Amino acid sequence: MIYRFSVGRLECVVVSDGQPQPPWEPPLDQYFTPEAGVPEDELQAAATDEGRSTLTCGYNCLFIKTSDGLAVVDTGLGASFLGYGEYIEPLVGKLEGGMAGAGFSRGDLAAVVFTHLHQDHARGATWSGEVRFPAATAYAHASEVAFWSEPLELPSALPHVDAARAAIREFGAKLQPFEHGAELLPGVHAVAATGHTPGHTALLLKSGEEQLLCVGDTFYDPLQLTHPNWATPWDLDRSSSIASRRRILEWAADERLLLHAYHLPFPGLGRVSRNGTSFTWQPVDRTEQVRRG
Numbered sequence: 454m455i456y457r458f459s460v461g462r463l464e465c466v467v468v469s470d471g472q473p474q475p476p477w478e479p480p481l482d483q484y485f486t487p488e489a490g491v492p493e494d495e496l497q498a499a500a501t502d503e504g505r506s507t508l509t510c511g512y513n514c515l516f517i518k519t520s521d522g523l524a525v526v527d528t529g530l531g532a533s534f535l536g537y538g539e540y541i542e543p544l545v546g547k548l549e550g551g552m553a554g555a556g557f558s559r560g561d562l563a564a565v566v567f568t569h570l571h572q573d574h575a576r577g578a579t580w581s582g583e584v585r586f587p588a589a590t591a592y593a594h595a596s597e598v599a600f601w602s603e604p605l606e607l608p609s610a611l612p613h614v615d616a617a618r619a620a621i622r623e624f625g626a627k628l629q630p631f632e633h634g635a636e637l638l639p640g641v642h643a644v645a646a647t648g649h650t651p652g653h654t655a656l657l658l659k660s661g662e663e664q665l666l667c668v669g670d671t672f673y674d675p676l677q678l679t680h681p682n683w684a685t686p687w688d689l690d691r692s693s694s695i696a697s698r699r700r701i702l703e704w705a706a707d708e709r710l711l712l713h714a715y716h717l718p719f720p721g722l723g724r725v726s727r728n729g730t731s732f733t734w735q736p737v738d739r740t741e742q743v744r745r746g
């Protein structure tokens with residue numbers, strides 16, 4: 454699946470690495486657990502309101518044609534992924550097929566920007582044991598590179614260690630650690646969104662009068678907009694992830710920013726509005742693209 458749009462003069466394409474479908478959608482209670490601070494009765498009530506018990510979790514990789522070449526933000530799970538169980542293997546790892554559909558080849562990539570180094574963002578860059586995008590420079594936050602390079606014992610971090618270290622190892626000298634506030638590529642700015650991981654980063658695209666905020670894993674599901682205090686077991690610093698989520702959602706709502714959310718249903722583009730202390734997700738109208746041709 455591919456979706457084309459633009460942000461000022463920046464041409465963008467969302468390419469899906471996969472969109473699990475029922476019955477292979479993860480249950481909400483695996484993401485929103487009492488241990489991560491979500492009371493069971495609160496989850497039950499929200500699930501009843503929504504009429505669903507599963508997460509609509511997609512993997513939306515964002516391609517941007519910058520004046521310094523083609524960049525991709527996050528690279529999906531890669532082919533041959535068995536980490537979530539055999540059932541998911543045929544549903545993900547579709548990035549490279551989608552790229553071909555968008556007219557991109559692996560050698561076209563000048564930059565791979567990681568919002569963070571969890572396996573569902575980094576493995577697509579090195580799943581075969583070598584860098585899939587041979588001409589690309591990779592970008593990850595300096596704290597992210599440091600965190601995954603050190604010995605780790607946190608149980609929720611362990612499933613991600615191999616993919617994170619493979620990205621660090623395989624890109625080697627072509628991995629450029631960055632700090633928040635940096636302009637990584639023309640029009641692509643790194644914004645602090647820490648908490649999910651130590652170097653978790655949002656990316657603000659700016660061109661002319663238009664902006665897009667790519668939020669990575671600031672939220673997994675629209676339920677984290679109606680309940681911004683809901684964390685997941687993968688938010689390594691829970692209170693900081695909640696503070697980042699609130700700050701980004703308030704900013705996005707007040708400025709009516711167009712957002713790209715990696716895990717929301719394809720293409721993961723939309724805006725948020727405020728309702729008191731909570732928020733609502735408004736997906737883009739995809740028929741607009743059809744009307745525009």
Ligand SMILES: [Zn+2]
Nearest residue numbers: 571573574670
């Ligand atoms: Zn993720």
